[in-house]
Amino acid sequence: MTAPLLELRDVGVTYGNGVRAVDGVSLTLGRGETLAVVGESGCGKSSLGRLVMRLTDPTAGGILLGGQDITRLSRAALRPLRRRFQMIFQDPFASLNPRMTVRATLDTQLIAQRIGDRRERDRRVVTVAERVGLDAAALERYPHEFSGGQRQRIGIARALILEPELVVCDEPVSALDVSIRAQILNLLMDLQAEHGLSYLFISHDMGVVEHIADRVVVMYLGRLVEEAPAARLFAAPAHPYTRALLAAVPQPDPRQRLRFEDLASGDVPSPLSPPPGCHYHPRCRFATEICGQARPPLAPVPGGGQVACHHAALIALADPPAAPQGMFTAAPADGA
Amino acid sequence: MNTPVLAVRGLRTSFRTRAGELVALEDVSFTVGERETVALVGESGCGKSMTALSVMRLVPQPGRVAAGEVLLDGVDLLGLPEPAMQRIRGDRISMIFQEPMTSLNPVMTIGDQVAESLLLHRDMPRPAARRRAIDLLDLVRIADPHRRVDDYPHRLSGGMRQRVMIAMALALEPRVLIADEPTTALDVTIQAQILELLRSMQRALGMGLLLITHDLGVVAQLADRVLVMYAGRVVEQASVAALFDRPTHPYTRGLFGATPARGHARGRLREIPGMVPSLSARSAGCGFAARCPLVESGCVKTAPPLLTQGGHGVACQVVARQRDGVPA
Numbered sequence: 211m212t213a214p215l216l217e218l219r220d221v222g223v224t225y226g227n228g229v230r231a232v233d234g235v236s237l238t239l240g241r242g243e244t245l246a247v248v249g250e251s252g253c254g255k256s257s258l259g260r261l262v263m264r265l266t267d268p269t270a271g272g273i274l275l276g277g278q279d280i281t282r283l284s285r286a287a288l289r290p291l292r293r294r295f296q297m298i299f300q301d302p303f304a305s306l307n308p309r310m311t312v313r314a315t316l317d318t319q320l321i322a323q324r325i326g327d328r329r330e331r332d333r334r335v336v337t338v339a340e341r342v343g344l345d346a347a348a349l350e351r352y353p354h355e356f357s358g359g360q361r362q363r364i365g366i367a368r369a370l371i372l373e374p375e376l377v378v379c380d381e382p383v384s385a386l387d388v389s390i391r392a393q394i395l396n397l398l399m400d401l402q403a404e405h406g407l408s409y410l411f412i413s414h415d416m417g418v419v420e421h422i423a424d425r426v427v428v429m430y431l432g433r434l435v436e437e438a439p440a441a442r443l444f445a446a447p448a449h450p451y452t453r454a455l456l457a458a459v460p461q462p463d464p465r466q467r468l469r470f471e472d473l474a475s476g477d478v479p480s481p482l483s484p485p486p487g488c489h490y491h492p493r494c495r496f497a498t499e500i501c502g503q504a505r506p507p508l509a510p511v512p513g514g515g516q517v518a519c520h521h522a523a524l525i526a527l528a529d530p531p532a533a534p535q536g537m538f539t540a541a542p543a544d545g546a
Numbered sequence: 547m548n549t550p551v552l553a554v555r556g557l558r559t560s561f562r563t564r565a566g567e568l569v570a571l572e573d574v575s576f577t578v579g580e581r582e583t584v585a586l587v588g589e590s591g592c593g594k595s596m597t598a599l600s601v602m603r604l605v606p607q608p609g610r611v612a613a614g615e616v617l618l619d620g621v622d623l624l625g626l627p628e629p630a631m632q633r634i635r636g637d638r639i640s641m642i643f644q645e646p647m648t649s650l651n652p653v654m655t656i657g658d659q660v661a662e663s664l665l666l667h668r669d670m671p672r673p674a675a676r677r678r679a680i681d682l683l684d685l686v687r688i689a690d691p692h693r694r695v696d697d698y699p700h701r702l703s704g705g706m707r708q709r710v711m712i713a714m715a716l717a718l719e720p721r722v723l724i725a726d727e728p729t730t731a732l733d734v735t736i737q738a739q740i741l742e743l744l745r746s747m748q749r750a751l752g753m754g755l756l757l758i759t760h761d762l763g764v765v766a767q768l769a770d771r772v773l774v775m776y777a778g779r780v781v782e783q784a785s786v787a788a789l790f791d792r793p794t795h796p797y798t799r800g801l802f803g804a805t806p807a808r809g810h811a812r813g814r815l816r817e818i819p820g821m822v823p824s825l826s827a828r829s830a831g832c833g834f835a836a837r838c839p840l841v842e843s844g845c846v847k848t849a850p851p852l853l854t855q856g857g858h859g860v861a862c863q864v865v866a867r868q869r870d871g872v873p874a
Contacts, residue, residue, distance in 0.1 A: 250733035250734065250735065250736075251704075251733050357821055359821060387589035387590050387760065387822070388589060388760060388762075388801055388804050388805055389589060389800060389801065389804045389817070389818035389821075390589075390821060391804065392803075392804035392805075392815035392816065392817045392818070393817045393818075393819075395806075395815055396814045396815055396817060399814065400814075414733065414734065416734070416808075417763075417805070417806040417807065417808065418806055420806065420808060421806040421815065444808070454735055455734060455735065457738075458734045458735045458737065458738035459734055459763065459808070460737070460738070460741065460761065460763030460764050460766060460767040461763055461766060461767075461807070461808055462762035462763050462765070462766050462790065462802070462805055462807055463766055463790060463807075464766045464767075464769075464786045464787055464790050466766070467766075467767055468738050468741070468742070468767060473735060473738050473739065474735040477703045477705055477706070477736065478703075478733070
């Protein structure tokens with residue numbers, strides 16, 4: 211068995227203010243696979259993406275790319291590896307140099323990696339631009355001349371021109387309108403099929419994730435609380451937080467109105483002082499004494515994946531997740 | 547069928563520019579009844595927010611409402627002098643926005659902000675206004691309102707700020723609340739709480755709710771009726787059940803196809819090619835013609851009227867012909 215393309219071993223990031231943005235996360239990503247990282251603001255999913263890109267240095271644990279430990283590699287030593295892993299950002303405008311034409315933006319990537327002579331680079335620039343749906347005239351224009359969707363195509367072209375194996379996508383469609391979002395998601399899926407790309411797909415949008423992911427990890431206040439094949443996660447979420455997350459998504463169907471008893475109560479606590487034990491316990495309707503005392507370990511779940519919950523087995527037995535239906539039933543308990 | 551509290555008829559809003567008059571809204575008509583939630587749906591630039599601003603008479607310069615009526619309990623707001631409009635705004639019709647942080651005053655306590663409209667519009671003495679503010683914070687389910695009333699906005703989470711915005715908007719028990727993307731900036735578990743709060747507040751106060759959103763999920767949760775807008779016009783109008791059962795306008799169908807839904811198999815989403823035309827690129831014909839799979843030569847000549855059959859209105863000449871049973 212070959213090494214997975216990406217492996218995180220118990221990685222952590224603690225920022226200067228004491229916030230443990232990522233707290234002991236382990237995961238693997240196979241070749242050609244899409245692994246989604248989901249969770250709400252402050253759960254650490256973007257920090258995790260930056261960590262994989264080595265834009266943030268881990269304060270604990272290890273990062274392996276194709277079996278090679280890159281945790282402590284210097285910037286110089288990382289540079290030749292950069293072409294193997296690239297990133298797409300939520301706001302392509304903020305991530306594009308406003309003074310560079312699209313052609314220069316793409317060409318710079320090749321020059322930095324010392325790829326090809328001038329003719330070869332030109333050929334690659336034109337090919338990748340065409341593939342992502344930018345016409346030839348677009349190459350001579352500047353980022354501000356494009357719409358949000360077109361800018362995201364530029365961002366994708368910039369990541370793709372180096373023919374990477376891994377692309378970290380940080381909320382790539384969150385800023386886009388529905389019809390444009392569909393165009394970009396389709397493009398990402400097509401490119402994956404053509405090039406065998408692996409995606410680490412960071413998103414807060416469960417609808418998008420269900421559509422694109424093979425596997426999903428759910429994060430809450432820096433910790434991985436559940437990991438599962440997408441089909442199992444959406445059919446039978448094991449962690450109470452995953453259940454709350456799925457239950458809260460308003461479905462485009464007037465007959466499936468939200469079931470408030472499944473919703474999380476209150477707000478996400480401050481990452482500066484997360485609750486002891488299981489971070490989720492103050493919002494959890496299944497919490498008991500132990501939940502406030504001990505951090506639950508990850509344990510296997512029937513049907514695939516793993517969950518960090520003291521009561522997962524009991525909850526699955528006693529309270530199977532129902533098909534979403536019914537009207538607004540009860541007001542949510544709200545300790546905000 | 548109850549009488550509408552808000553009736554908008556033939557609204558036309560335009561901007562005077564050097565390039566000529568740019569029309570942002572054309573012939574927008576709808577009503578909102580008591581206890582009724584009407585959703586305006588569409589993508590950026592379709593005219594949803596401009597409709598709300600036109601109703602509130604807050605269209606930014608050099609824009610203006612060029613034609614139409616906005617009747618609030620039968621009184622045309624467009625004909626009122628500005629001081630009279632100021633008395634109505636925030637009192638009988640009020641509005642909440644997407645970004646609660648930028649809409650709150652950072653150097654005023656939330657209690658003072660909630661109480662402000664009571665002092666201004668009701669001449670309430672300060673101690674009474676403060677007590678009422680605490681009641682309102684409690685009503686929108688802010689825990690420990692006696693203590694929170696003296697907090698500044700930066701001390702609150704995004705969800706709590708939106709609760710404060712709702713408390714401010716509801717302080718004078720308006721007849722109509724306009725909510726412009728009220729949950730778009732919020733996390734999904736908080737969004738669900740705010741949606742439920744809006745619904746229960748609406749029931750308690752019996753007000754009409756005009757909900758502006760791009761999210762079909764939010765529409766399905768809250769709306770009684772839906773207007774789909776595209777390029778400044780209403781292209782489809784129906785009850786929420788009818789719209790979700792039988793989305794009929796090609797744009798509405800495109801929106802549904804492009805939205806990932808739960809339980810659907812993986813695979814390509816249906817795309818709508820191209821993008822929403824800019825204000826200056828709009829033509830005389832159907833605004834959707836350039837992206838429409840059903841487009842015919844007649845579509846680019848004149849904008850089709852909204853034709854209603856059994857309460858379901860669609861502005862599309864191809865659909866109209868199919869409904870009449872005339873073969874294509």
